[in-house]
Amino acid sequence: MKSFVFPEFRIIRDEAKCGQCRGCERQCAFGTHTYDPVQDRLISDDYKCAGCQRCVVFCPKNAIEVRPTPSPYRANASWSREKMEDLKKQAETGGVILTGCGNDKPFRVYWDHIVLNASQVTNPSIDPLREPMELRTFLGAKPDVMEVKTDKGDVEIRTKLSPNLVVETPILFSAMSYGAISYNAFRSLATAACKSGTYFNTGEGGLPKEMREKFGKCAIVQVASGRFGIDAEYLNCASAVEIKVGQGAKPGIGGHLPGEKVSAEVASTRMIPAGTDAISPAPHHDIYSIEDLSMLIYALKEATNYEKPISVKIAAVHNFAAIGSGIVRAGADIIAIDGLRGGTGAAPKAIRDNVGIPIELAISSLDRRLRNEGIRNRCSIIAAGGIRCSADIVKAVALGADAVYIGTSALIAMGCNLCQKCNTGKCNWGICTQDPRLAGRLSVDIASQRLANLIQAWSHEISEMMGGMGINALESLRGNRDHLRGVGLYEWELEVMGIKGAGE
Amino acid sequence: MAMAHNAQPQLLETTGSGESMDAVEVDATNLATKELNDRLRELMLSGVEKVVLRNVCGQRYIGTRLYTPEHRKMDIEIYGTPGNDLAAFLFGHNIRVHANAQDGVGNTMDHGEIVVEGRAGDVLGFSMRGGKIFVRDSVGYRTALHMKEYEDKKPVVVIGGTSQDFLGEYMAGGIVILLGLGGKPHKGNFLGTGMHGGVIYLRGTVDKTQVGGQVDISPLNDADKEIVDHYVSEFVQRFPDLGIGKEEILKSDFIRLSAKSKRPYVKLYA
Numbered sequence: 001m002k003s004f005v006f007p008e009f010r011i012i013r014d015e016a017k018c019g020q021c022r023g024c025e026r027q028c029a030f031g032t033h034t035y036d037p038v039q040d041r042l043i044s045d046d047y048k049c050a051g052c053q054r055c056v057v058f059c060p061k062n063a064i065e066v067r068p069t070p071s072p073y074r075a076n077a078s079w080s081r082e083k084m085e086d087l088k089k090q091a092e093t094g095g096v097i098l099t100g101c102g103n104d105k106p107f108r109v110y111w112d113h114i115v116l117n118a119s120q121v122t123n124p125s126i127d128p129l130r131e132p133m134e135l136r137t138f139l140g141a142k143p144d145v146m147e148v149k150t151d152k153g154d155v156e157i158r159t160k161l162s163p164n165l166v167v168e169t170p171i172l173f174s175a176m177s178y179g180a181i182s183y184n185a186f187r188s189l190a191t192a193a194c195k196s197g198t199y200f201n202t203g204e205g206g207l208p209k210e211m212r213e214k215f216g217k218c219a220i221v222q223v224a225s226g227r228f229g230i231d232a233e234y235l236n237c238a239s240a241v242e243i244k245v246g247q248g249a250k251p252g253i254g255g256h257l258p259g260e261k262v263s264a265e266v267a268s269t270r271m272i273p274a275g276t277d278a279i280s281p282a283p284h285h286d287i288y289s290i291e292d293l294s295m296l297i298y299a300l301k302e303a304t305n306y307e308k309p310i311s312v313k314i315a316a317v318h319n320f321a322a323i324g325s326g327i328v329r330a331g332a333d334i335i336a337i338d339g340l341r342g343g344t345g346a347a348p349k350a351i352r353d354n355v356g357i358p359i360e361l362a363i364s365s366l367d368r369r370l371r372n373e374g375i376r377n378r379c380s381i382i383a384a385g386g387i388r389c390s391a392d393i394v395k396a397v398a399l400g401a402d403a404v405y406i407g408t409s410a411l412i413a414m415g416c417n418l419c420q421k422c423n424t425g426k427c428n429w430g431i432c433t434q435d436p437r438l439a440g441r442l443s444v445d446i447a448s449q450r451l452a453n454l455i456q457a458w459s460h461e462i463s464e465m466m467g468g469m470g471i472n473a474l475e476s477l478r479g480n481r482d483h484l485r486g487v488g489l490y491e492w493e494l495e496v497m498g499i500k501g502a503g504e
Numbered sequence: 505m506a507m508a509h510n511a512q513p514q515l516l517e518t519t520g521s522g523e524s525m526d527a528v529e530v531d532a533t534n535l536a537t538k539e540l541n542d543r544l545r546e547l548m549l550s551g552v553e554k555v556v557l558r559n560v561c562g563q564r565y566i567g568t569r570l571y572t573p574e575h576r577k578m579d580i581e582i583y584g585t586p587g588n589d590l591a592a593f594l595f596g597h598n599i600r601v602h603a604n605a606q607d608g609v610g611n612t613m614d615h616g617e618i619v620v621e622g623r624a625g626d627v628l629g630f631s632m633r634g635g636k637i638f639v640r641d642s643v644g645y646r647t648a649l650h651m652k653e654y655e656d657k658k659p660v661v662v663i664g665g666t667s668q669d670f671l672g673e674y675m676a677g678g679i680v681i682l683l684g685l686g687g688k689p690h691k692g693n694f695l696g697t698g699m700h701g702g703v704i705y706l707r708g709t710v711d712k713t714q715v716g717g718q719v720d721i722s723p724l725n726d727a728d729k730e731i732v733d734h735y736v737s738e739f740v741q742r743f744p745d746l747g748i749g750k751e752e753i754l755k756s757d758f759i760r761l762s763a764k765s766k767r768p769y770v771k772l773y774a
Contacts, residue, residue, distance in 0.1 A: 093774040095771070227630075232593050272676060276676065285646055303569065303571065
């Protein structure tokens, strides 16, 4: 059937500069560029281009430019180009539109409507280059009462403490499974996490056996509805276990890792036959209630000899704060909430772009709810989904989070340009693919260095912003909404976040 | 094929003589779940290989906290009714329950064997990847849901009676056998919904309306018969008190439920 969809990108090749080296042809897994020996020139097919910019970056002659094409349709505020073309694709195939990455629709980004405070005259600001600044934090349950005994200056803690994760900076790598991302990308995250004193999250695709000894100590292993690659060894090699209930990019639905991506290595890590679809059901079929969730939380505590904190990850949706309260009461040590803009390796676009609530509103509601119920100490909150810079992290912590997960940001650090074709498995940057030729493009040394650099840069910026507010420890920033003010927000939005308007 | 399971784990005596010389007895009366499992773990770490639990009453996760990096193994006999998630994440131990079991038996278990001399509740063998479960009577809803297999790990569940709805939902591997002993008809619906691997053998029959759209119903071929024969023998061995011989069970016809495709959702996307 002839497709009526127009190309999204236009490839402009400067023929004067092009040396016919065919580098672009090799770089593109979508088959955009082909060499015509008769004309001795490269021909580019705009229709195949994903807009990932790989060929542009790697052209030795700077001869290629890839530009988004303007909409070819008559302007129509209701019928955007995207709406029309998605509809055409469905009319042509009868299928669900799949996509990758996070929600790209113009929902209000609250981070950009919140400003931070700084000390002036009173309560002088602190220079993190000269004075100690504490970004280290502990994730897990804290006791209701701490009983201590002092003996000749020695302090002994009498209360039995729950296991906690120690993070040197409040930035963790979000769950991205081996299978969704390449082995090299997965290993880069692990390497950078260990180097930076933080953690990476395995997602639900298991943890390759050869990585367990070296990287287990900085791994949070996930238990999701598909239960792939889970055995007692996997659970015990890690520092924490996370039950994945929901994901910001696709709340309420499961996942299908298509058979093409289930290579022999992915199969062995997930412990399923190669080439079969790895299907994660929408719910955990042993969890239909908070009581059932509690049962799995304690099953995991039992399986790990009560040595590891158990996290529960949910997508931020309506009334989720009440569910969060239930999760804490069910025994979770950490709640991870993933907002509307959280990313994914593949999700139906209709779900990605329409389900869930922004993380900024969610953090504050959950923190407030738990405080009001007097149970905030029983768990830590990790916020995820839409963290783009250090200032977002400072704001997230001031709204009530203990730490954040970054997924999309980490991918961009490795080379991702958000072309949103993760679901095709043809990632030219070697990140979201199982094709060995493509995956080999990502160097673990370089990618992990880029990730570690990002963590270092952001951590320093966080220290600077905290110092400016006269705060020298992350603990004093947490839930400190006094340091936030809203700009251009409605009353209800300020109220949900518990912050004042600027100027107040 | 399935005969890879020929090497049998050494089973406990089945005739109430679990109190063999080296078995340690634990009285579970008034022990909380954690206390009982603390005790079991201590015993295993001290080198005990056989334990008899008396007066168990609803304590959960029995067998779950018995993973050690050295892969120690333990035989556990349970008198009384164990609570939910019996043998969740089980890592190679053998458990025999001289009573009924509750929900979540063998949840995500990796290897080992569970024998239930009675009935079991819902979600038995959920996401199980290896090992065997034998239940003398019937089981509840969502049995063997998302059961999977990998290389030499092929989980097996044999049920003497029948199951309720959603048996083998999302099933991706392994073998489930329902014997329907005592003339129990298979009344469960939505059998094998979303199934994309593994096989279910039913003694007796079901109507087409009882199975999910992804399921094929077929008669047994010779290879199937060999598998059924093998596991029915194992079942009969484990429940001598039933007084039923293998031949008597195998006299009746079986049907086979299997996935139409390993990729049920391949045509779903644009």
